[in-house]
Amino acid sequence: MPNFLHRATVAAVSLLLASGHVHAYDFDPQSTDSIKDVAQQLAADLMSMYNGNQVGQTPGLLPQPYYWWEAGALMGALIDYWYYTGDTTYNEITQQGMLHQVGPYNDFMPPNQTLTEGNDDQGFWGMAAMSAAEYNFQNPEPGQPQWLALAQAVFNTQAARWDTEHCNGGLRWQIFTWNNGFDYKNSISQACFFNLAARLALYTGNSSYADWATKTWDWMVAVEFIDENYRIYDGATVGHNCTDITPYEFSYNVGGFLLGAAAMVEYSNKAMKTDNAAIWHERVDGLLNSTELIFFFGDDVNDKVMIEVACERT
Known part of the structure; x- marks a missing residue:
């Protein structure tokens, strides 16, 4: 993996998985052994909440009160954990x-999730499948759906939901009309879709994915979900043509767009589009700089702490 994309990946994973839980680990960022040891502890702590592999439980699900999308994020985190540590x-x-x-259609649309599944929920599972493809995670048996095909299926179902009738584009938060939030377009749904499009562009070399990534970013800017300082806001309702922006800022929005933007840098470089690469590089830098100002608090680099500003006190 190119070094630039590698750094953005690590940052994006951290932002996508940030939470309000507080736990102390003895961590030395200068030591590879320490990094792997803490990662092992984190993985064990995460898996202490998972029982989907036990008799009578449902594989892939976390117990209440955790949502289906959080289980998808867990699967993606475990794939990252294996890739960076070698621990199987x-x-x-x-x-x-x-x-x-x-x-039933190999697109992460299980019927038992129709009461809660939104575009963002499906997107987290799609991003996990994309990571599995990129990292060459252990492949399913022949006859079972393969990782790349799963990621592409998620992208295809979401591209078909791009809604130009309201707000001139974008994905709704919810997929099904009966769920609360169907009238809302939120940044995390766009972030997941953008993330998949950009990474599929880089992985396959197919410019149509890159076009969708650009289209999604441009729409986010047009409706001012991303502002001139690269701050990303939660979303808005279709009834007000996406002008009633909810100003909450969540780190996972930045994580999704950051990794996608980094992938677009690499895609543009491979496609010999140096001007585009420069534009996307500027966006990566903008997201990183904005993130440091918004989500990290402390007097200096040595004691800064990452918090979720929308739901934690500074």
């Missing part, structure tokens, strides 16, 4: 959980 402890559990949730 959770690989079988991860593969089992991923494949159990693909649904």
Whole structure:
């Protein structure tokens, strides 16, 4: 993986998985052994909440009160964990959980999630499948859906939902009309879609994915969900033509767009589009700089702490 994309990946994973839980670990960022040791502890702590591999439980699901999308984020985190540490402890559990949730059409649309599944929820599972493809995670058996095909299926179903009738584009938060939030377009749904489009462009070399990534970013800017300082706001309702912006800022929005923008830098470089690469590089830098100002608090670099500003006190 190119070094630039590698750095953005690490930052994006951290932002996508940020939460309000507080736990102390003895961590030395200058030591590879320390990094792997803390990662192992984190993975074990995460898996202490998971029972989907036990008899009578459902693979891929976390117990209440955790949502289906959070289980998808967990699967993606476990794939990242294996890739960066080489520890295969959770690989079988991860593969089992991923494949159990693909649904009858192999697009992460399981019927038992129709009461809660939004575009962002589906997107988290699609991003996990994309990571599995990029990292060459252990492949499913022949006859089972493969990682790249799963990521592409999520992208295809979401591209078909791009809604130009309201707000001149964008994805709604919810997929089904009966769910609260169907009248809302939010940044995390766009972030997941953009993330997939950009990474599929880089992985396949197909320019149509890059066009969708550009289209999504441009729409976010047009409706001012991304402002001139690269701050990303939660979303707005279709009834007000997406002008009643909810100003909450969440780190996972930045994480999704950051990794996608980094992938667009690499795609543009490979396609010999140096002007485009420069534009996307500027956006990566803008997101990173904005993130440091918004989500990290402290007097200096040595004691800064990351918080979720929308729901934690500074």
